[in-house]
Amino acid sequence: MARRVSTQSRIAWTIAAWAVALLIFFPILYTVLTSFKTEAEAIAGISLIPSGTFENYVEVQSQRDYFKPFMNSVVISVGSTLLALLVAIPAAWSMAFSPTRRTKDILMWMLSTKMMPAVAVLVPIYLIFRDGGLLDTRIGLTVMLTLINLPIVVWMLYTYFREIPGEILEAARMDGASLVSEILYVLTPMAVPGIASTMLLNIILAWNESFWTIRLTTTNAAPLTAFIASFSSPQGLFWAKLSAASTLAIAPILIMGWFSQRQLVRGLTFGAVK
Amino acid sequence: MGNIVLKNVSKSFGATTIIPDIDLDIADGEFVVFVGPSGCGKSTLLRLIAGLEDTSAGTISIDGRDVTAEAPARRGLAMVFQSYALYPHMSVYNNIAFPLKMAGESREAIDRKVKDAARVLNLGAYLERRPGQLSGGQRQRVAIGRAIVRQPKAFLFDEPLSNLDAALRGTMRLEISELHHQLKTTMVYVTHDQVEAMTMADKIVVLNAGNIEQVGSPLDLYRKPRNLFVAGFIGSPxxxxxxxxxxxxxxxxxxxxxxxxxxxxxxxxxxxxxxxxxxxxxxxxxxxxxxxxxxxxxxxxxxxxxxxxxxxxxxxxxxxxxxxxxxxxxxx
Amino acid sequence: MATRQTRTLARFMMAPSVLLLLVWMIVPLAMTLWFSFQNYNLLNPANVSFAGLFNYKYFYTDPAFFQSIANTLILVGGVLVITVVGGILLALLLDQPIFGQGIVRILVISPFFVMPPVAALVWKNMIMHPGYGVLADIARFFGATPVDWFAQHPLLSIVIIVAWQWLPFATLILLTALQSLDGEQKEAAEMDGAGFLDRFRYLTLPHLARAITVVILIQTIFLLGVYAEILVTTNGGPGYASTNLAFLIYRTALLGYDVGGASAGGVIAVILANVVAIFLMRAVGRNLDR
Structure with missing residues (x-):
């Protein structure tokens, strides 16, 4: 099966691919580099060699209290993911293992709720949040992101669960396993990888959600998306600091993303592309 | 022991009738093969006996006890699936031990029975492996091992050899027949392959469109087929x-x-x-x-x-x- | 699997998800629909009255409305074209025998994980800034006048930023699909005398059809609601040049405090999204059945 490839053409392809890849990656790379420059260096033309100062990181924390929005992001994205899993796991489970004629329709309907534009319900949600005292609270935002991502979580889990052969569950039943031991010893170990991937992907989606997180918070519950967006109002030149804040905001998710890129394709295409 | 009686059993999925009405006696210790073309209802019939499907009407009794409404686990049967249905996250040892653990047996008893089964099935060297590391024939033997340790009233086989290549199928056929002679336990075996039916069965049940066409010993069916369907189905060429x-x-x-x-x-x-x-x-x-x-x-x-x-x-x-x-x- | 007991249990297990989503879909939508027929301004909340179709008329006659719809379609369409075509080309490139493929993949996928405000600010300040941006530096190096991207080409700038975010996603999915193409099929086509372009047209492209559908569906869901990128770069301007429907509604609601008007816009956005959705769901539903 291995095709003969001349070293020459291989090198040519390698150069082309790396050039394109670096071009695409450049804005991120440049941000990271700029975060280690002084503000004066940052605006002094293209330079790929920073002076290596950590001052920006120190200042982002000391002046803007970076840690607070960071914790908000963690709590909200992890919290909403766990909440969504809690609701979605039984649903996806039953759809995968006891499908009815309507299962497909229900799944499609769930996906269609994702089609509803967020702005269309901005006003009522804003009013409900205002009247319920939920504006700028972690709880409110967590519930919001749970609802937003629930359809995707159900879908992802469904596609993972569907691949667990039903015969194995029947075998467990024949082997005398009660419902509890069936779930404990057979289902859970087989479902854990799928649940873990779903969790990872959903944390990424929740971390980066940038409509509700910006609109429903001001200061107390503002996660990193809102924190970074607040840099858009001009306050003089602060690019090195902006770069430092950006680097901190994207680094954890970038690393998680690199680890989950295989599952990302499966998960986000609902198993349609593997 | 393990005689199974089906009375007026029928099964429908919504408006589709899979099995109109079946009566069948399976004697204790008998090797019964359900054979027929795909879609004839043979697997459904087996799953009804197993309790994995509900009957639409009729009664199923095992050892004279009505089990129609009982959960699969309570019926005291063991089943070998077409896909083997081994637990992929457990070692061979744990796969075979699983039904014993579920039955709450002591650690020593489990160990002894698993080792016994492994010896009978030549699996001794593979006990610590995962199913994914085994060949098709070995997986098949693990599935059988998991079934025999329970000492069930009857074994149910759902096309167990259809995923194996021709040579291995011949070997496994012999092994299952040999097992039946050793254990003398009732076996109900579903296949679409009339060669398997002829070579293994004490009694063949030929099914077509959910109906029993004929019941008899292999040579009965070969010599005196009751109708064109059985005559055409049994015998090769x-x-x-x-x-x-x-x-x-x-x-x-x-x-x-x-x-x-x-x-x-x-x-x-x-x-x-x-x-x-x-x-x-x-x-x-x-x-x-x-x-x-x-x-x-x-x-x-x-x-x-x-x-x-x-x-x-x-x-x-x-x-x-x-x-x-x-x-x-x-x-x- | 299909005993009566398990089926009843299944319904109970499904109920929370279905009910939550049902409430989440119906309550706000009903409220939006209700508000859209009311005169309701947050600055004057005591004075709410029935407005009939006034809000719709108001929204409909606003020149910004049509521009925002056009902008929405250009934004979605532009990004889809760039990412699908670019994604196919990139996927073909990455599918070649190259050294360090794993690292190249990681570099290419990275922009997808960058949160929208960061992506927009980085492009705005460090790449496209007319004074200090990288593009301006390059232009000056060649003796050209730097382009003031967000003043001169506001919508195009946003299309570029959003396309940069989504190109990795399209590439990754198309690459995965490409790698699942049966090697023997390619060899059979080569034996049949098919050249590179023939193979691409008759073998690769049909094989990718499903993946392309999925890419279009998922991106459309997210692209219809592009918001943060506009907020932190152009803020919809100059004028309404880079305002999409989502941003217009936000402006009306939370900057203009006009609940009725924004709700009418919201209803229109739902209708627009549904028109798009119906076509997409059909295509995808069919594709997913296979």
Whole structure:
């Protein structure tokens, strides 16, 4: 099966691919580099060699209290993911293992709720949040992101669960396993990888959600998306600091993303592309 | 022990009836094979016995106890699935031990029984492996091991050999038959392969469209098929069917003759034809003969007959082995 | 699997998800629909009255409305074209035998994980800034006048930023699909005398059809609601040049405090999204059945 490839053409392809890849990656790379420059260096033309100062990181924390929005992001994205899993796991489970004629329709309907534009319900949600005292609270935002991502979580889990052969569950039943031991010893170990991937992907989606997180918070519950967006109002030149804040905001998710890129394709295409 | 009785059992999925109405007795210790083409309801029938599907009507009893409403685990049966359905995250040892753990047996008893089963099934060297690291035949044996440690009242097999290659299928067939002789436990075995049915069964149940066509020992079915369906399904190569004038001469609308019951001659016989494809298997030769007014007849001749493509040949059916069928397809 | 017990249990297990989503879909939508027929301004909340179709008329006659719809379609369409075509080309490139493929993949996928405000600010300040941006530096190096991207080409700038975010996603999915193409099929086509372009047209492209559908569906869901990128770069301007429907509604609601008007816009956005959705769901539903 291995095709003969001349070293020459291989090198040519390698150069082309790396050039394109670096071009695409450049804005991120440049941000990271700029975060280690002084503000004066940052605006002094293209330079790929920073002076290596950590001052920006120190200042982002000391002046803007970076840690607070960071914790908000963690709590909200992890919290909403766990909440969504809690609701979605039984649903996806039953759809995968006891499908009815309507299962497909229900799944499609769930996906269609994702089609509803967020702005269309901005006003009522804003009013409900205002009247319920939920504006700028972690709880409110967590519930919001749970609802937003629930359809995707159900879908992802469904596609993972569907691949667990039903015969194995029947075998467990024949082997005398009660419902509890069936779930404990057979289902859970087989479902854990799928649940873990779903969790990872959903944390990424929740971390980066940038409509509700910006609109429903001001200061107390503002996660990193809102924190970074607040840099858009001009306050003089602060690019090195902006770069430092950006680097901190994207680094954890970038690393998680690199680890989950295989599952990302499966998960986000609902198993349609593997 | 393990006799299974089905009374007026039927099964429908919504408006689709899979099994209209079946009565069946399976005696203790018997090896019963359900055989039929795909979609005939044989697997559904097995799953009804297992309790993996609810019956729409009728009763199923095991050992004289009505189990129709009982959960699969309570029926005291063990099942071997087509896909083997091994637990992929458990070692071979734990796969086999699982039903014993579920039954709450002591650690020592489990260990002894698993090791016993592993010895019987030649799995001793693989106990610490995961199912994914085993070959098809080994997985099959693990599935059987998981079934036998429970000492069930009966074994249920759902097309267990269909995922194996031909050579392995032959070996496993022997192993399962051997197992049956050792354990003397009731076995209910589903297959679409009539060779498996013929070689393994004490009793064959031929199913077609959810109905039982005939029940009997392999040789009963071979010698006295009750109708055209059974006659055509049992026996390999397939029985030749002849209709019209040549059949009328034997006093029936349709007559059937098995390839091995036809006499071959270069000079004289009842039918004259031309030889088409010949298949030399060494011990046997299969001739496909085109006979005018009769059709293509398959003949099983000895290994040393030497007919070539296009030769003229004379065929005579053995009158004692001729099967006669009426207009409805029932044996006369 | 299909005993009566398990089926009843299944319904109970499904109920929370279905009910939550049902409430989440119906309550706000009903409220939006209700508000859209009311005169309701947050600055004057005591004075709410029935407005009939006034809000719709108001929204409909606003020149910004049609511009925002056009902008929405250009934004979605532009990004889809760039990412699908670019994604196919990139996937073909990455599918070649190259050294360090794993690292190249990681570099290419990275922009997808960058949160929208960061992506927009980085492009705005460090790449496209007319004074200090990298593009301006390059232009000056060649003796050209730097382009003031967000003043001169506001919508195009946003299309570029959003396309940069989604190109990795399209590439990754198309690459995965490409790698599942049966090697023997390619070899059979080569034996049949098919050249590179023939193979691409008759073998690769049909094989990718499903993946392309999925890419279009998922991106459309997200692209219809592009918001943060506009907020932190152009803020919809100059004028309404880079305002999409989502941003217009936000402006009306939370900057203009006009609940009625924004709700009417919201209803229109739902209708627009549904028109798009119906076509997409059909295509995808069919594709997913296979």
């Amino acid at each position: 397939r029985m030749n069917f002849i209709e019209g004038a040549p059949a009328a001469r034997h006093g029936a609308p349709t007559v059937g003759i098995r390839p091995e019951h036809i006499l071959v001659s270069r000079t004289q016989g009842e039918w004259q034809g031309r030889v088409g494809v010949t298949e030399h298997l060494g011990a046997d030769t299969f001739l496909h003969v085109h006979v005018d007014g009769v059709g293509t007849i398959n003949v099983r001749a000895g290994g040393d007959v030497e007919f070539g493509h296009g030769d003229t040949i004379h065929l005579t059916p053995d009158p004692a082995k001729l099967h006669r069928f009426d207009g409805e397809g029932n044996a006369l």
